Amino acid sequence: MKTVELLEEHSVLDGVQYKYRHRSESLNCSMTFSLFLPNKEKFPEPSLLWWLSGLTCTDDNFTHKAGAQRVAARLGIAMIMPDTSPRGKEIADSDDYDLGQGAGFYLNATQKPWSSHYKMYDYIIKELTSLVREEFHLIGPEFISGHSMGGHGALVLGLRNPKRFQSITAFAPIVNPSQVPWGIKAFENYLGDNKEDWAEWDAVELIKRYSDKKVPILIDQGDTDQFYKKELEPDKLVKVAKEKKYPLTVRMQSGYDHSYYTIATFIEEHLEFHMNQLKNIKPKE
Amino acid sequence: MKTVELLEEHSVLDGVQYKYRHRSESLNCSMTFSLFLPNKEKFPEPSLLWWLSGLTCTDDNFTHKAGAQRVAARLGIAMIMPDTSPRGKEIADSDDYDLGQGAGFYLNATQKPWSSHYKMYDYIIKELTSLVREEFHLIGPEFISGHSMGGHGALVLGLRNPKRFQSITAFAPIVNPSQVPWGIKAFENYLGDNKEDWAEWDAVELIKRYSDKKVPILIDQGDTDQFYKKELEPDKLVKVAKEKKYPLTVRMQSGYDHSYYTIATFIEEHLEFHMNQLKNIKPKE
Incomplete structure (x- = not known):
């Protein structure tokens, strides 16, 4: 029996774009997610990209604006786009765009x-994972990627689950949330005052103490991104990655900003990066 | 002196996506439009695609969702996306989505x-044309395309200005508005009861009495489009085009619906169709 309700189904670029609603146990509310599946005959067992969106987004933003379906259809990648927080009138919220609904911080x-x-980590890593495996039989290799707050999510979820994700990419991620306004506000509210608890959700801190399998990371950061200096600063991640010899590539993109236009520009290279890691890794198994 | 106000500017896919506001004389209100320019060094004199959107849309829908910038950047096509009606609190409107603001019918x-x-024809064919030529020096060959109500617009504006547009394409266009609910409602309100006046804004009627230069037309129509039978029915255009030996290609796309996912799927072929017409036409000049 399907535990998900189909809301939308659209043919697009030799694949199908779905939008579903389901009842989440971990978040204790109704949630939507979007799912792209490449042509089933060509790709009966596709790889799976997890895409985590940024502040204020839902599952729609990447689905509508990134143009990723064209690339995923060609490479044989399924893509799941979760929402960015629990949702509903009965759910705690704030008037600020960067706290509460739309700002779950993974x-x-x-x-x-x-x-x-607000248990977005459990929701994605446990509940939604079981759901896509059981309902949609998506059991191929997994990658994770995201934008801004979702770039933070991709880094943290990827670094905490290195046996699961073959590679991590991010656009303009919050690499060191413990040290920047967006992250400090979220962590103080969601996690309390103990900075040791914060470190578990901070990519810079996770790499500092990293001792697990090193999953390659690619980051694109626009140099005209209005949040670059105040909230993002991928140099902090470059520094700790060098110290730990962690395989990280950060590309500064001249003239590109924080918008989905930047994602639309480079998403093809991100998906190709993921697929290339898969090729590199497979022979070693 | 610039008569337009820059609202947004984003690097995207080797080009730049702009959004502007200006005061329209013909509509007597403030309007926004979006403009994509391919790399100026590679394409100093780009072709120009006019994109006309459908009911309820603004200049944003195609700009955000079609993924056309990737193709336009490669082929050297500038793209202008006007809004779909005059806008503002002081402008006549209706509570219905298919009449008034968002439903100008070109x-x-x-x-x-x-x-x-409500003078969208004059706005696009005269005022916005002068503006893009004078402010942005876009004086290359022109094409026109659109979706649904905007497909109707592309057909009518293209057929009424065959010396100007090299080719016309449309997604799910309203080909015979005089005979379908959307069109009848709009024409009764905007044009009154005289059916002879309606014929001037109806692609089927324009082709019936056509005697000018024949500009090639390409139409894509999804067969799971919920409006296909009630509002669109491109077969009516096929019939009159055959009688007049008008160069029209209508492609039924199996499993594709009325959404922007269909546009995202086939926009590359539409832009290539336009550029190919240009190649065919140029040697004859």
């Missing part, structure tokens, strides 16, 4: 009033 | 209360 909140619903 | 209204602002 962590498990421990502080009231957030802790009863 | 004609010059003659009936009150619409006639004081």
